[in-house]
Amino acid sequence: MGDFIANNNNCGQNLLRLVSRGNAILAELMRLKEYVPPVFRLDSKQHTQKYNSIILDFAYFKAANIHEQKIENDPILQERDENLRENYSDVLTRFYLAFESIHKYITELNSYVDDLEDNVYIQQSLETVMLNDEGKQLLCEALYLYGVMLLLVDHQFEGQIRERLIVSYYRYNAQRSSSTQVDEICLLLRSTGFSKTSQKRPPNYPDDYFKRVPIKTNFIDLLIGKLRSDEIYNQTIAFPNPENRSIASANQASMLVIILSFQPSILNNSSAIMREIVDRFFPDNWVISIYMGIVINLYDWWLPYKSAKIALNNTLDITNIKLLSKKYGDKLDKLIIDCEKLQLAVTLDENEIETIIKLIRETNICLHWILLHTTIPTILQDETKRSRQLRQQIINDTKYNSINCLRLLLSTAKIEQDLKLMYKNLLLDKDNKWLDNKIKCVNKINELSDVFGGKKKIVGIEINDCLENWFKKISGHVESLVEDDSRKIVQLLQALEEVQEFHQLEHNLQVTQCINETRDILLGMLNTTNINETTIISINIMTDCCYAWNIMETFIDTMQNTIKTNPPTVIKLKALFLKMSSALETPLLRINQAKSPDLISVSQYYSRELESYARRVLQIIPETVFGLLAKIVNLETNIFKEIPTKLYKDKLKDYAQLNERLEMAKLTYSVSVFTNGVLSLRSVSLGILRVDSTRLLEDGIRQELVKKITQSLHNNLTFDSKNKYNLIDKLNYLTIIMDGYRKAFQYIQDYININSLKIWHEEVTYIINIALEDELKNSTWIPGKSLKNLLINNTNKNDVTFIDNSSSSITNSSNNNGDTFLGRLAKELIKITDPKLTIYIEHTLAWYDLKNQNELLNHKIFSIILRAMGTPGLYGLDKLLSHYINQELNNIYKHIDLFNKDKNLKIIIDESLAVINNTDYYKINPGKLCNNLINYGGKLWQSMIDCLLKIGNYQLLRSNISYELNTACKFEAKHMEASLRTFNNALLNELKKKKYNQHINDDENQLIRELSVRLEWTGINDPLNKKFIQFLNYHNFDCILFLFTIYHLHKLYYCKNTASLLSKKIQDPIDSIVFTIGIHTLLRQFPTDIFDKYISLLCDYVLTFVSSESGKIGNDFETEATTIIYYLQLISKYSNIEKLKILKNIPAIVIDQYKKIIK
Structure with a gap:
C-alpha cells in the first residue's frame, strides 16, 4: 500500500x-x-x-x-x-x-x-x-x-x-x-446563475457547470465503477456491524455523489445503477456532508434527475423514516443515560475497554444521523417543501432537543478523551505490563505447585505429585510465552478451568482464589496482547466529526445558556473542542503525506476557525460578568454614599448600607464563579494552536469592555443640531458613566485575577485610535490593516487581514454630524466655536456669541473632555483636528493655483506691485490700494477666507488641547513630564550643533519620531508651529497674502473695551485671533523668507499712513494703521518673532503713537 x-x-x-x-x-x-x-x-x-x-x-x-x-x-x-x-x-x-x-x-x-x-x-x-x-x-x-x-x-x-x-x-x-x-x-x-438568495435552481445545474472543462468520460466511469463496487477506505474495522454499513462508507458515498455530477446521464437514465448505489450507500440516510461540514440534501440535489429521484423513494418512504426516527430518538435517550452513568465512575476500567468502545461507536452513529438529518443544508438552502417536511418530521419523531443532543455530545467527547488518553498510556506501557503480569502468573502457579508438593501447607490439601508436576509444567508453559501467543494463553485458561473442575479444587477457598487470580492475570495478559494501533485507528475513525464542522455553530446559544446556568460546564467543553479539533485530520492528511509547505497555512486556518468558535462560545462568560458589572456600577455610582475622611459615630449606620453591601458581595461572588469556570480549562489544544485559559478570559473581557465603552461613547456623544448648549451636560454625564465603569472594573480585578488598570487604558486607547482611523480613512474599506487582533496574533504571512466593518461596534455609528463619536464631538466643538458666529477673547480664554455676547464655551471644556475620555480622547481629538487642517491647507493650495491663473487677480497684483515698488510708495494715497482690493477682491478671497478661518479655529482648539494635556501631565506625572521636557531640549541642542547639510541617520530619525509621539501625548509640543504640507508653487505668494490680509483687516477695528480687534459689521464677522493664527499656520508651510517678505510688506504699508510732514499717522487713516500695527503685534506673538524685525521697518515714533492711541 x-x-x-x-x-x-x-x-x-x-x-x-x-x-x-x-x-x-x-x-x-x-x-x-x-x-x-x-x-x-x-x-x-x-x-x-x-x-x-x-x-x-x-x-x-x-x-x-x-x-x-x-x-x-x-x-x-x-x-x-x-x-x-x-x-x-x-x-x-x-x-x-x-x-x-x-x-x-x-x-x-x-x-x-x-x-x-x-x-x-x-x-x-x-x-x-x-x-x-x-x-x-x-x-x-x-x-x-x-x-x-x-x-x-x-x-x-x-x-x-x-x-x-x-x-x-x-x-x-x-x-x-x-x-x-x-x-x-x-x-x-x-x-452559473446560482444564488443563495434565489429560490429557483438554475437549469441543468450543476451539470453544465461541471462540463466547462472537459474531463475524459472513461476516467469518470472508471471512478464511479470503483466507488460503486469496492470499499476503498476499509472503514468496516471501525463499524463491523452490517447495520452500520452506510456510516462506514459515508466518506466514499460523499465522493460518489460529487463524481456522479460529472456524469449526469447515470443520474437520469441508469435506474439499475442508481438503485444499487442507494441500496448500498443510502438505505437509511439522505443528508450527507461532502467536505468539512458542507451539507447537501440528496432529495433536493437529485430532484432534477429521474433515475436518482426514483431510487431514493424507498429510503424516503414515510414508514421507513418513522422507523429510523424512532430508532435514533430512543437510542439518543438511552445513550445519554449510559454515558452519564459511565462518567460517574470517574476513571475508566481498562478491562471494560471493548464495552466503552462499543458505547462510543453507538453514540457517534446516533449523533451522525441526528445532527445531519435535523440541520439545514449548506448548499441549496432554499429547500423544497418536501425536504422541509421530512426534516420537521424527524425533529418531531425523534423528539429532537438541542439540550439533550448537547448533553450527549459533551458526555461522549469526555469519554472519548479519557479513553484515548488511557489507551495511549496502555500502548506505551504495553511491554512492561505484559512482562510484569507474566512474572506474577508464574509466581502464582509455582505457589500452587508448592502447595500440592507439600512445601506449603494449606488446611484440607493433601500432597498430590500428579498436580504438583502438572502445575510445574504449566509454569514452564507460561514462562515460555511471548506477546503473540494469544492462542496459547486461551488454552492455558481452559486448562486451569478444567483442572479446577476435574479435581474438585473449588471446595478449597484458598486454592480456588489462587487459581482465579492466575486466570485473571492471564486474561490481563491476553487483553494487553490485543492492545494495538489498529484499535486507536478504529477509535479515531468512529469519533471523526468533520461532518459537524458547520453544524456545531447551531449549538452556540445552547452552550452559552448551559454555561450561564451552570458555569462548571465549561470544563466539559474542553473535551468537545478537542473532539472538534480531530476533524482537522481529514483535510491535513494528504498535505502532511506530501510534505507540502501548505501544511502550516492550512492547519493555521482550521485551527484559527476552531479557536474563533471556542472564543464565541466562551464569550458568554465576559458578557455575563459585564452584566453583573453593570449592577456593580449602579451600586458604585448611584447607591453607595461617598464616605468622608471624618465620620461621626452616630452617622455610621447611614453610611453602612448593609443590604446594599450584601448585594455587592453576592455580585462579586457570582463574578468569581464565572471566571473560575473558564480558568478551569487551563490550557486547551485547538489544532496546532494552544490557547491559555487566562489569555482566553482576558481577551474576552477586553472584547466586552470595548463593546461597553464604545456603546457608552456612541450613546452619549450624539448631539442635537438645534441645541448647541447640551455639550457640557452630555460630557458630564459621560464622565459619571465612564468613572463608574472604571471603578467597578478596578474593584473586581482581584476576583478575576487581571490587571484592570492596564487593560482599561489599553482598550480606551484602542477605541479612540480605531474611531480616529475610521474618521481619517478616505474609502469605505481599507485592506492590509486589522481592526483588532488582540484575540488572534496573525503571524501567517499568507493570511489576509481586513477591516471588518460589520463586526465592529466602533465604526458602526449613525451619520449624526460625524462618522464616529470622535467625529461627532469634534464637529460639535467646531460648530459651537464657529468663527462666523462667535468671537474668541484671549483674556478670558472663552468664546462668545456675536449676537448677544453670551459666553458659549471656555477652556474648561477640555478638562471635562479629559475626565470623560481620558488622555487618549484629547489626543485623538487633536489628531482629528490636524487632519482637518491638512484638508483645508490642501484646499488653499488649490485656491492659490487658481489665483495664479486668474486674470483679474493678476491685474490687481501687477498694479499693487507697481505701487509697492514705486520709489514714491510712501507718499501715495493708501486708500487707492484699499479701494482697488475692495472693488476687485471680494469674490476672489471668499473661498480662501473660509478655509483660513477654519484652520485658525482648529489650531486654536489644538492649542487649548495641548495646554490641557500638559497641565494634567504636570499634576499626574510630573517626573515624566520633566524628563521628557529635558530630553527634548537636550535633543534640540544636539540637532542645532549639526551642520546645515549634515545627514540625520535612521536611528536618530527613529528616536525623534518616538519622542515626538510622547511629547504630543503630554502636551509638550507647539501645535501652532507644526508644518503640515509643503507648497511647491509659491510665486508672488507673499504679495497675494499681503493683499489678502489688508483686504480683511480693513473690516476690523481696535476695540479698547476688549483690547482686541473686532468686526466693523456684525453681518461680515472676522475673528482676529482666529484670522491671525490661520495666517501664521499658512505661512509656516512656506520657507521663512516668504514670512519675512510678508512682514516687510505690512510694515511698508503702515508707513504709507504716516504723514510725511509730521512723521505721524494721519487722522484719516488712524483706525486702519492701528488695526495693522495691532495685527503685527498679534502675529509676532504667535510666531515668536523678535520685535526688532518690526522696529527695523517701522520707526519708534510711529509705534509710540500707536501705544497712545490704544491707551
Whole structure:
C-alpha cells in the first residue's frame, strides 16, 4: 500500500501532490469567503451609485475600450478608479490566484490522466493505479476535490461577484496576466446563475457547470465503477456491524455523489445503477456532508434527475423514516443515560475497554444521523417543501432537543478523551505490563505447585505429585510465552478451568482464589496482547466529526445558556473542542503525506476557525460578568454614599448600607464563579494552536469592555443640531458613566485575577485610535490593516487581514454630524466655536456669541473632555483636528493655483506691485490700494477666507488641547513630564550643533519620531508651529497674502473695551485671533523668507499712513494703521518673532503713537 506514494515513485508522488494542493485550495477558498470587499458586492444603493461604472462584470470584455474611455473622460470616476486600484490591487490578486489555482488544478489532473494513458509512467496505467489501495483513493479524491471546489466557489462567491473580482484584477494588473489564461478562467468561473438568495435552481445545474472543462468520460466511469463496487477506505474495522454499513462508507458515498455530477446521464437514465448505489450507500440516510461540514440534501440535489429521484423513494418512504426516527430518538435517550452513568465512575476500567468502545461507536452513529438529518443544508438552502417536511418530521419523531443532543455530545467527547488518553498510556506501557503480569502468573502457579508438593501447607490439601508436576509444567508453559501467543494463553485458561473442575479444587477457598487470580492475570495478559494501533485507528475513525464542522455553530446559544446556568460546564467543553479539533485530520492528511509547505497555512486556518468558535462560545462568560458589572456600577455610582475622611459615630449606620453591601458581595461572588469556570480549562489544544485559559478570559473581557465603552461613547456623544448648549451636560454625564465603569472594573480585578488598570487604558486607547482611523480613512474599506487582533496574533504571512466593518461596534455609528463619536464631538466643538458666529477673547480664554455676547464655551471644556475620555480622547481629538487642517491647507493650495491663473487677480497684483515698488510708495494715497482690493477682491478671497478661518479655529482648539494635556501631565506625572521636557531640549541642542547639510541617520530619525509621539501625548509640543504640507508653487505668494490680509483687516477695528480687534459689521464677522493664527499656520508651510517678505510688506504699508510732514499717522487713516500695527503685534506673538524685525521697518515714533492711541 505504501509503495505507491513512496518518494521514489513519481506516479504516486505527483498524484499525492495534486490531491494535497486540492485540499489547500479548498482551505484558501474558505479563508477568503469572509473577505470579499463590500464595494464589489454592490449590495447597497450607495456603492451601486458610486462604483457601478467602475466595478464591472464580464460585460466589460465586450466593450472594454468604451468603458475605459468613459472612466478616463470623467475626473471623478478616474479618481475613484485610482483609489480602488491603490486599495484593492493586492487583495484582488489574492482572489484571482485562488480562482486561477482551480483552473490549474483541473488542467494538471487532465494532464496526469493523459500521461497514464500514454504510458509516461513506467508500468503504470489507469487500471493498475486503480488496483492499488492508495492509488484508487487518490484518483477518486482528485476528481472529487475538483467538484467540491466548483460547488464551494459558486456558493461562497456568487457569479456576479466572481466576475467583478476577475475583471477588476484584469484591469488593475493587466501586465501580470496572460489574456489567454484569463479567458480560460473566465470560461470556467463565469456566472452559473446560482444564488443563495434565489429560490429557483438554475437549469441543468450543476451539470453544465461541471462540463466547462472537459474531463475524459472513461476516467469518470472508471471512478464511479470503483466507488460503486469496492470499499476503498476499509472503514468496516471501525463499524463491523452490517447495520452500520452506510456510516462506514459515508466518506466514499460523499465522493460518489460529487463524481456522479460529472456524469449526469447515470443520474437520469441508469435506474439499475442508481438503485444499487442507494441500496448500498443510502438505505437509511439522505443528508450527507461532502467536505468539512458542507451539507447537501440528496432529495433536493437529485430532484432534477429521474433515475436518482426514483431510487431514493424507498429510503424516503414515510414508514421507513418513522422507523429510523424512532430508532435514533430512543437510542439518543438511552445513550445519554449510559454515558452519564459511565462518567460517574470517574476513571475508566481498562478491562471494560471493548464495552466503552462499543458505547462510543453507538453514540457517534446516533449523533451522525441526528445532527445531519435535523440541520439545514449548506448548499441549496432554499429547500423544497418536501425536504422541509421530512426534516420537521424527524425533529418531531425523534423528539429532537438541542439540550439533550448537547448533553450527549459533551458526555461522549469526555469519554472519548479519557479513553484515548488511557489507551495511549496502555500502548506505551504495553511491554512492561505484559512482562510484569507474566512474572506474577508464574509466581502464582509455582505457589500452587508448592502447595500440592507439600512445601506449603494449606488446611484440607493433601500432597498430590500428579498436580504438583502438572502445575510445574504449566509454569514452564507460561514462562515460555511471548506477546503473540494469544492462542496459547486461551488454552492455558481452559486448562486451569478444567483442572479446577476435574479435581474438585473449588471446595478449597484458598486454592480456588489462587487459581482465579492466575486466570485473571492471564486474561490481563491476553487483553494487553490485543492492545494495538489498529484499535486507536478504529477509535479515531468512529469519533471523526468533520461532518459537524458547520453544524456545531447551531449549538452556540445552547452552550452559552448551559454555561450561564451552570458555569462548571465549561470544563466539559474542553473535551468537545478537542473532539472538534480531530476533524482537522481529514483535510491535513494528504498535505502532511506530501510534505507540502501548505501544511502550516492550512492547519493555521482550521485551527484559527476552531479557536474563533471556542472564543464565541466562551464569550458568554465576559458578557455575563459585564452584566453583573453593570449592577456593580449602579451600586458604585448611584447607591453607595461617598464616605468622608471624618465620620461621626452616630452617622455610621447611614453610611453602612448593609443590604446594599450584601448585594455587592453576592455580585462579586457570582463574578468569581464565572471566571473560575473558564480558568478551569487551563490550557486547551485547538489544532496546532494552544490557547491559555487566562489569555482566553482576558481577551474576552477586553472584547466586552470595548463593546461597553464604545456603546457608552456612541450613546452619549450624539448631539442635537438645534441645541448647541447640551455639550457640557452630555460630557458630564459621560464622565459619571465612564468613572463608574472604571471603578467597578478596578474593584473586581482581584476576583478575576487581571490587571484592570492596564487593560482599561489599553482598550480606551484602542477605541479612540480605531474611531480616529475610521474618521481619517478616505474609502469605505481599507485592506492590509486589522481592526483588532488582540484575540488572534496573525503571524501567517499568507493570511489576509481586513477591516471588518460589520463586526465592529466602533465604526458602526449613525451619520449624526460625524462618522464616529470622535467625529461627532469634534464637529460639535467646531460648530459651537464657529468663527462666523462667535468671537474668541484671549483674556478670558472663552468664546462668545456675536449676537448677544453670551459666553458659549471656555477652556474648561477640555478638562471635562479629559475626565470623560481620558488622555487618549484629547489626543485623538487633536489628531482629528490636524487632519482637518491638512484638508483645508490642501484646499488653499488649490485656491492659490487658481489665483495664479486668474486674470483679474493678476491685474490687481501687477498694479499693487507697481505701487509697492514705486520709489514714491510712501507718499501715495493708501486708500487707492484699499479701494482697488475692495472693488476687485471680494469674490476672489471668499473661498480662501473660509478655509483660513477654519484652520485658525482648529489650531486654536489644538492649542487649548495641548495646554490641557500638559497641565494634567504636570499634576499626574510630573517626573515624566520633566524628563521628557529635558530630553527634548537636550535633543534640540544636539540637532542645532549639526551642520546645515549634515545627514540625520535612521536611528536618530527613529528616536525623534518616538519622542515626538510622547511629547504630543503630554502636551509638550507647539501645535501652532507644526508644518503640515509643503507648497511647491509659491510665486508672488507673499504679495497675494499681503493683499489678502489688508483686504480683511480693513473690516476690523481696535476695540479698547476688549483690547482686541473686532468686526466693523456684525453681518461680515472676522475673528482676529482666529484670522491671525490661520495666517501664521499658512505661512509656516512656506520657507521663512516668504514670512519675512510678508512682514516687510505690512510694515511698508503702515508707513504709507504716516504723514510725511509730521512723521505721524494721519487722522484719516488712524483706525486702519492701528488695526495693522495691532495685527503685527498679534502675529509676532504667535510666531515668536523678535520685535526688532518690526522696529527695523517701522520707526519708534510711529509705534509710540500707536501705544497712545490704544491707551
